[in-house]
Amino acid sequence: MPEYLPHGVAREDFQAALAEIRKIVGAAWVFSDPEGDLQPYLDHMSAVPPETRMPSAAISAASVAEVQAVLQVANQYKLPLWTYGNGKNFAYGGPAPKQAGYLVLDLKRMNRILEVNEESGYCLVEPGVSYFQLYQHLQEKGYKLWIDCAAPGWGGMIGNALEHGAGYTPYADHFLFSCGMEVLLADGQLLRTGMGAMPGNTSWQLFKYGFGPYVDGMFSQGNFGIVTKMGFWLMPVPPAYKPFMVTYEKEEDIGPLMDILRPLKMNMVIQNGVVIEHISYSASVQRLRKQLWDKPGIIPDERWREIAKELDLGMWNIYGALYGLPENVEMTWQMVQHELTRIPGAKVYLQGDRPADDAGWNYREKLMRGEPNMTEFNLVNWDGGGHLNFTPMAAMTGKNAAEMFALFKELLNRHGFDMICEEVAMFRTMITLVMIMFDPRDEDARQRADACARELVAIAKQHGYGELKANLTYMDTIADMYDGQGGALRKVNQVIKDALDPNGILSPGKSGIWPSNWTGPRT
Ligand SMILES: Cc1cc2nc3c(=O)[nH]c(=O)nc-3n(C[C@H](O)[C@H](O)[C@H](O)COP(=O)(O)OP(=O)(O)OC[C@H]3O[C@@H](n4cnc5c(N)ncnc54)[C@H](O)[C@@H]3O)c2cc1C
Known part of the structure; x- marks a missing residue:
């Protein structure tokens, strides 16, 4: 196993720094064995091998005073600290730091x-x-x-x-x-x-x-x-809560549906974060890929249509809810139902209409009233556990919804991946959440996933769809999307970074923001 050190820090200095940090947080809360206690700090879902992001150490601090003292040591020895709370940012890098040799500052124990x-x-x-x-x-x-x-x-x-x-x-x-x-x-x-x-x-x-x-x-x-x-x-807690699902038969329905949804969202008739699941998304939560398709290549459209029938779902399935006084909710529902069923073939489902063991309805119904669960995480099992998320954003219009779906479907299919996606509507915008699922044990699949991800960002930029989040690998690529006015935004971020963190110790490279004096790699 190679030795992992922070860039530019000599081994003796690193050991001296760790000794000081052990005194601050307690020896039991500093982890530094790449083959042992650092293993939970690796990300197994991204398209790069986990070891390429092996931390040099992880520190689990329990209080503001401890973090302050750790910062003092980090400033003295110029240690890059990669900070997070729960470290469950899977699909974007999970518990791993951006680069090998960083120290993870894990704040899970600060949980009051x-x-x-x-x-x-x-x-x-x-x-x-x-x-x-x-x-x-x-x-x-x-x-x-x-x-x-x-x-x-x-x-x-x-x-x-x-x-x-x-x-x-x-x-x-x-x-x-x-x-x-x-x-x-x-x-x-x-x-x-x-x-x-x-x-x-x-x-x-x-x-x-x-x-x-x-x-x-x-x-x-x-x-x-x-x-x-x-x-x-x-x-x-509202006096009344009315979750609903409406299913749509055709893939082309997404455009008209988004246009119907926009005024309902803009006027806050439907107040919650509305999700429109493509059948691929619904199916991947409930089934393994191999249960649905045992032939080589991507799942063809015809098979998706069959799967929709088998699961008693549509090609698109919208989940939303109404909240408020019972009379208001019922009155509003009449309008919402009328609007959402204007598309031929639309079918409405309310509480009690789906089978008791319908995993899809059950977890969505919980989420729309804030009951946490892990059902959706099933989808990472789709094809071996590799998983990159992208969330390009656009104005909430039918044209954008249809265009984004078509563009990214063509892209993913061309790289040999099923188009697993949902469209999410917030106040006036929509995102097309695209999931690139692959088997991380397969080197060829990793490389295709990476190439697909990079092309996805390029296509999104070309069409004016801004990506909102970045997996560790693509932070600079995505920051480059926002390069208007001569790159003014990145320049301002740079000035702030250098002013507030002159030693460049806090999460170097996060969101494409590097300290000016950073001499290490930028991967
Ligand atoms: C199947 C699946 C479904 C998902 N569904 C959703 C979803 O519905 N909604 C959604 O939003 N996301 C979703 N995600 C993405 C992700 O899993 C969640 O956003 C998750 O909550 C992020 O992990 P976390 O909360 O533990 O954050 P952390 O990993 O703790 O933090 C995330 C980042 O925030 C920064 N940060 C955290 N704490 C601090 C701090 N104290 N100070 C400074 N910076 C800090 C760090 O840069 C860190 O990397 C999904 C992912 C998968 C794989």
């Missing part, structure tokens, strides 16, 4: 739920708090509040929101519904944002902006600080 306020509907949590944990806490205490969770319930409230993640209730945009942060800057300075900057304030978790520039966004999807606390609004 510091406050839940039922009267005003919010919580304040630390970075290690998962959806499961917060949900369970609310249930145990009997709070009449819902959380909003990503599909994998083991994700973290803070990590997911910082990555601009999304869920399925009306509070689906997690960063939008966050309110107030506590951040450690690279030099160990503690900062509270918004109203939190004012000692004794009563509305840190209630009003986002405080006074002056709104800086919270700088600490999302970047590397300007370490978030140690974050507030989130929690939705009061």
Whole structure:
């Protein structure tokens, strides 16, 4: 096994730094054996071999004071720290750092739920708090509040929101519904944002902006600080909740459907994060690929149509829900039903209409009322466990929905992959969530997945569809999409990075932001 060291740091210095860090967090919370306790810090889903991102060490800190002390050591020895909360960012790099030799700063043990306020509907949590944990806490205490969770319930409230993640209730945009942060800057300075900057304030978790520039966004999807606390609004349990699914027979229905959906979303008639699953997505959650197709090559359209019939689904299947007073919900439903069934062949399903063991309906129904679960994670078993996600965004129009689907389907099929996708509608935009699934043990499949991913970004850029998240491998490629005005955005990020983190110790390369003085590799 080769030795993994941070770039430019001598072995003796690295050992001296680790000795100091062990004194800070306790020897039991520093991991440094590539063949042993560092194995959980590898990502087995991406298109590069896991060892190419082997950390030199992982540090599990338990408090703000410990993180501050670790920062001091990192500044002294110029150690690159790759920070996260739960480390479940699978499909984007999971628990691995961007490059081999980085130190992972794992904040899973900082998992206190510091406050839940039922009267005003919010919580304040630390970075290690998962959806499961917060949900369970609310249930145990009997709070009449819902959380909003990503599909994998083991994700973290803070990590997911910082990555601009999304869920399925009306509070689906997690960063939008966050309110107030506590951040450690690279030099160990503690900062509270918004109203939190004012000692004794009563509305840190209630009003986002405080006074002056709104800086919270700088600490999302970047590397300007370490978030140690974050507030989130929690939705009061509504008197009525009406989940629904409507199925559509033809692949071409996606265009008209998106045009029907837009005014319903813009006017907030349907308030939640709406998902339109292609049959491939629905099937991959419920079946293994080999159960559905045993011939070489991609699954052909004809077979997808059969699969839709076998699962009693459409080629597209929309999941949404209504919330509010029972009378209002019923009245609104009449309009929603009328609109969503304007497409010939549309079939409506409500609570109780699907078989009791319908895994697809059951987990979606839970997600739309914020009950975390792991059902959707089944889909990573589709073809061996390799998995790259892409989320190109466009205006919510039928033209974009149809065009994106056609473009990316052609691309994936050409590279030998099934087009596993869903389209998700938020306030005025839509994303086409494309999943490149491959067998990571197959070198040829890895290379095709990588080539497909790079071409996907190029096509998206050509058509003006901005990618929103990046797997570790494609951070620079995706940052390059946003190169308007002479690359002004990257230049501003660079200035901020160098000013706030002069030693370049915080997550070098995250979202394509590298310290100016970085001399190491950029993979
Ligand atoms: C099958 C499948 C389904 C998925 N469904 C969804 C979905 O419905 N919605 C969705 O949003 N995502 C989804 N994802 C993507 C991903 O799994 C989730 O977003 C997950 O919640 C991210 O992991 P995490 O919450 O543990 O975040 P982490 O891995 O802890 O953090 C993510 C990133 O945020 C930054 N970060 C985290 N904590 C801090 C901190 N304290 N300070 C500074 N930076 C920090 C780091 O850059 C880190 O890499 C899905 C993935 C798969 C494979």
